[in-house]
Amino acid sequence: MRIRTRRVVAGLVALGVVAGSAGQAGASGGAPGRVAAAIWEASLEGVHGVSPDVTVRQIARVSVGGAGIRVRFGNPFGNAPVVIKEAWAGRTVAPGAARLVLGSNRQLTFRGRKSVAIAPGQSVVSDSAAVTVRAQEDVAVSVYAPGSPVNDHTFPPFAYDPPASYIGTGGNTASSTSDAGFPGYPVIPGNSSSTAAGYHPGQTWWMDLVSADVPAAKGTLVTLGDSITDGYNAYGPPGQRWTDVLADRLDELPAPARVAVANAGISGNTVSVQPNPYDPTGQCCGPPAPQRLERDVLSVPGVRTVLLLEGTNDIGGGDNAPPASAAQVIDAMKGIAQRVHARHLRIVASTILPMCNPAGSAKEETRLAVNAWIRGTDVFDETLDFDAVLRDPADPTVMIADLRNDCYHPNAAGDQLLGRSIPLPAILG
Template sequence: MRSVYRRWITGLVLALTAVPTLSAAGSAGAVSGSTTAHGAAGVWSASLEGVHGVSPDATVRQIARLSVPGTGIRVRFGNPFGASAVVIREAWLGRTIAPGAPKLVNGSNKRLTFRGARSVTIAPGQSVVSDSVPVTVQAQQDVAVSVYAPGAPVNDHTFPPFAYDPPASYIGAGGNTAADESDTAFPGYPVIPGNTSSTAAGYHPGQTWWMDLVTADRPAARGTLVTLGDSITDGYNAYGPPGQRWTDVLADRLNALPAEARVAVANAGISGNTVSVQPNPYDPTNQCCGPPAPQRLDRDVLSVPGVRTVLLLEGTNDLGGGDYAPPASAAQVIAAMRAIADRVHARHLRIVGATVLPMCNAAGSEKENNRLAVNEWIRAGGVFDEVLDFDAVLRDPNDPTVMIADLRNDCYHPNAAGDQLLGRYIPLSAVL
């Protein structure tokens, strides 16, 4: 065990010394829970990726952990992929008694309304936003959104997260139990793997239905950072201590700033997502992994209230290819990234580009040469307002085609230690 720890520290030092130095934003100040006058902001997101089945006659209680304090909470529900309408008969929002728990604080569960109505119909391709709920939620505090919409097409987000770490959901034992503050109707077992779309009663870590955005009318932040990415942003396979995605590590650091300086973090990562417009390399139905980033940019990023900065980390799935799409060329990936940056800049927003992590491609191979070409363009192309060299942080100095062994879960994904390193490496000045 000591030798493993020693190797991890050695790798950490080597990785950090290889990273170009960027100045960090000022020193951390006292945590402020006061709201700001900057207007509404997105404080949590989990992008919808596809439609999988029909919802049972049961309530789904979904858990979201807000990245900054906020007052006046709204929830957005979407039906982007359904062929028929989603009819939400009833929805409630409350605070959980403990992280990831289905039981709610007494008196905290409040009915969600939609322009004053208790139910709402979401047509195919549309989304709705609830009326504001007059509650205050603290940073890193969970809210539970309980939805009763039997017989609706399940537009979902799925990935395998850490145990009892949102996003997650509990599918109830049956019927409309959205108003129930107890956990009686929401069994914690069985635990259904988060990367499996399922409508079975039980605990579903990593799975949410219809809900893709939570906003605060008066956030304790001056705006929102949206992280647009694939499984590495989604947190796929980032197992082990300390048990956070790199976006969550970053959010914790931002929360140490005064409210008037910090931004909220909205995670728009989808496992298997691509940055270039092509058939998905893993799924011929195009329902596993969300539309390509350019096609979901408006819904998942530009529509988020208060968005100030976009952080783009994509390209791994394009460059790697799969059974249903060949590996993309560097030119194809670069063109897609440039087009996204142009659209973000057209909205007078900032965009930060992160380099593509090592993928175990053989040195000198076409895939590896394409990855290196994309990274060189990201670093030197002048398209991004800031560049985060994630590749330099995690690549093995003795073999730059792979990540440092103690920081990776597999060829494509960091483990939790790797995610922590990425989250700590990011200069706050780059994303504010």
Template structure:
């Protein structure tokens, strides 16, 4: 590569890596700029990678060019040594094949290999790859022997993230897909964000738990965040916003022992501890949408049900940090949880929701509780709209996504 070209690309990379700080303090931009197109927040470490290539597939929620991918090792106790990464566009859902000519070898500081220290993340250099809203980006990672920082959840049927695994060796360059096995819906290794230079106005980061993640959203439809993204994609390009899903099943909004897992490897770090990495660090961030608190209020074997004050204090802290970074934050009320009327858990949920609605702490409020509660029994979601007591089904998710007033995101 000629020296002038290297300098230009290096300067471009610096511009991209500094985009979050600059955008937080500047007015809304016109024209293409860095935006996060997709995210899958990593939840923990589960074993060591075998000698295989993992072809991760994420759906992008806005169009763009100069694509970059972020690899994460947030929970690993040892370094993540990545031997190669290839990035292309999936040819068809369920297939490991890529669109002909789309597969590109990624570099990191102009090198094909990269080491991600324990607790860190690393962005690739920009790739000469253009995507459209709704495209499925395939990121093939070969990192045998590395700690498996993953994201795994029971996925919905449509536009779900997932992955393919190859036989032994580096199969990243295989565009035909013959080296890979069956699609593992809902499972991703190491890849936690995709960004690009986009005409979209910026990014909405949806911070939450399994309801945001899409767990048990069964019935043949999209997650509510994907429904929102589809609606935003119908706007003119300069008015669009991408949607980054930072939901993790079992996550808590307050810092406490996880109610479901004493090891701390199932459900991600509590929201305040992962806020910088999973939300504030995202290129193009403009809005945060917070729907969380169900796991705190519900409790489990490893943590008692949290009082309303604990959940509210945690939300106040998150709001303050988002505002300090120069962004707006939208709060959503907590959905019914099948707690008996008059019980301590239901009283706490109602108290948190009353605070969300009336405190003025959030820049705007989405009353998801009112959208999905059963008129005959407001302590539950109607059976036709739920998979279980905590989780809406695909129809419930559709109603949530369509209920959102887009004016809360400006313009």
């Protein structure tokens, strides 16, 4: 048994600084004594159609600053190669904009080559590009890969808050700093997989990681979760996912003490290996967490700590899979923790939020059993009690009305409270 200090934590806390050793190295490169680290993530969830003869300009808001940018592109679900003919990375002139700062756009290369073919089931990481970004600044990654299977990430986010993409009007415009070929209208909902020209909030193609050779952080926290982590339906002010609120708090720390936040949430995801409850095609919600753990978590450059928030979809069930038992959810979480610890990384887990299942119902009893186990186990290095933060004291089967969007999802005010409730020492180690 691993010997460690473990705490159950909930509620608002003051900012704190905790020193720690350097994390595991990920991508090659970086300055001596510095560990390359992921500074943005959006996990790929399925393949939806084929790219037309257009350029897609994707907007990624990094959680910390860094220099020497690398981008990872993947083809995990395609049955044909993704052929990137050209890809560029630059900085936007304003948050969420398609127009780039003059002189900032840099062509991405792959082992010195300007194009690359990604075989089905594979991914590639670009060479380091001379791009420097500040915390909460947008990186625009423009990709021209006509005829390639579109491996994507989609969810309905806040209207003009990245991640997002602009799908161009046609041809290769990846090198252009202008936004003329990237119309902002129509606005196409991020939860619809579309290849139409326009602005697509919440949709990105092929790219799932942005890392920095020299990050302004000691490593990366990866948040592994479902729609609650993805930010699904967290509408309203202040307009941030809880992971973004957490990133803002971490940015107030000195660079050697902070970690970047990489969001590996996928709407509809499950923590246990089973058919997806909502999607018989297996293309909406990503592989179950154990099957994507290596790709979306363990292979992330600079990862130090994993924050696990899953189980809602397993317990809820759907037309394509029955509700999971407590034992099924707990066994899956144990397996994930074991694999994370085998890499000498930390794992923090949160309790499952209320789901509007009546008191005494089978689903609510399962949720309570899983939460009781999470609060009492020593499997995790730390435990967060998100359930205690958002549940309604008058009816603990539901979230507080002013903090929820629907039965499963907090609104933006609920997300803000979650992001502010996390004691920083719990994730910094």
